[in-house]
Amino acid sequence: MSTILVIEDDPRIQKALHRQFTTEGYEVCLASDGEQGLASCKSLKPAGVVLDLMLPAMSGLEVCKGIKSWSASTPVVVLSAVSEVADKVLLLEMGADDYVTKPFSPRELMARVQAAIRRSQKPVDSRRVSFGNVSADFTGMEVYKDGVLVPLTAHEIKLLQYFVENPERVITREELLNDVWHYTSYPTTRTVDNHVMKLRQKLESDPARPIHFRTMHGIGYKFVRGD
Numbered sequence: 001m002s003t004i005l006v007i008e009d010d011p012r013i014q015k016a017l018h019r020q021f022t023t024e025g026y027e028v029c030l031a032s033d034g035e036q037g038l039a040s041c042k043s044l045k046p047a048g049v050v051l052d053l054m055l056p057a058m059s060g061l062e063v064c065k066g067i068k069s070w071s072a073s074t075p076v077v078v079l080s081a082v083s084e085v086a087d088k089v090l091l092l093e094m095g096a097d098d099y100v101t102k103p104f105s106p107r108e109l110m111a112r113v114q115a116a117i118r119r120s121q122k123p124v125d126s127r128r129v130s131f132g133n134v135s136a137d138f139t140g141m142e143v144y145k146d147g148v149l150v151p152l153t154a155h156e157i158k159l160l161q162y163f164v165e166n167p168e169r170v171i172t173r174e175e176l177l178n179d180v181w182h183y184t185s186y187p188t189t190r191t192v193d194n195h196v197m198k199l200r201q202k203l204e205s206d207p208a209r210p211i212h213f214r215t216m217h218g219i220g221y222k223f224v225r226g227d
Contacts, residue, residue, distance in 0.1 A: 002047035003027040004113065007037030007063060008079065009055055017050060020106040021113075034058030038066050041074065048113045048120075051096075053080030061094065068095035072141050072154035075116035079104065095154035098182055119182075129164050131212055131225040134203050136160060143203070150202050155180065159195050160203075163213065163223035172220040196221055 004026045006017050018028045029044055031037035034055045041049060049067060053060035064076055072095065081102040097116040100109050129136050134150075136143045138161050143150045152160070158180050163171075173192045177183040181191065196215075200207040211226045 002117075003029055003044055004048050004050065005029045005031065005037065005040055005044060005046040006050045007031045007034065007040075007055065007060075008050065008052040009033060010052070013052075013079075016106050017109070020110050024110060032056075034060070034063040034066075037063055038070075041067050042070060045071070046074070048075040048077065048117045050109065050113060051076055051078050053078055064096050065094050068154045072157060073120050075113070075120045077109070077113050077116055079109065131164075132203075133205065134212075136164065138164075145203055152202065153198075156195055156198055156202075159192075160199060163199075163221075167223050167225055170216050170219055170222050174220075176220065192220075 004017075004021045006014060006021075006028060008014050008017070008030070009032045014030050014032075018030065021028045026047075029040055029046065031040050035058055037049075037051070037055075038058075040046075051060050051063055051067075055063065060078060060080065064078065067074055067076055075097045076095065077098045077100060078096045079100050079102065097119070098112045100112055129138070133146050134143065138157070141157055143152055143157065143160065159176070162176065162180050176192045196213050197207075200210050200213050204210045204212060212224055214222045214224055216222050
């Protein structure tokens with residue numbers, strides 16, 4: 001039986017989510033603060049995490065970053081009364097898989113969590129994929145350049161994987177925001193551009209003259225394996 005970890009300090013919400021997820025056959029672990037939540041995540045290895053943004057002592061942002069640095073593939077759905085776009089963008093850039101604003105429907109939240117879990121369980125090619133002097137193992141979440149491990153964030157790895165799975169194809173920024181960051185609307189943001197810039201800096205031999213991560217002006221980007 002899969003476990004859902006709920007990191008939430010409101011007893012009423014804890015009770016509602018416990019009832020909703022157990023009704024659907026999940027085991028539920030409750031944590032009332034960030035430190036307890038991080039410890040539970042490491043010990044339980046849950047199928048998914050529901051994370052309140054406003055927690056005592058440690059913020060949801062810190063908890064999200066901690067979870068993703070430990071296990072980038074663990075789905076995290078953030079729950080908060082804060083609805084500003086800037087907060088959503090920041091959370092998604094830090095690796096959160098989705099964002100639900102209070103007040104919310106427990107059924108809708110459960111559907112979002114289940115969708116995030118399905119995305120995380122999507123079969124991934126376990127072979128080491130290579131291009132130029134770069135090799136990537138998406139199962140192990142490791143990327144090497146010239147045989148040296150390159151530290152990438154959770155979303156940098158997700159973006160790289162998306163490019164590798166869609167070579168030689170022009171991909172719009174909107175498509176990347178939708179498929180990699182799971183945005184349902186497209187606020188003015190340089191999220192995609194900033195992440196592509198980071199991939200160039202970390203993986204291209206000459207970031208100023210990229211071979212693999214090419215800009216298609218006015219449209220988006222195209223990934224080219226090269227020779």
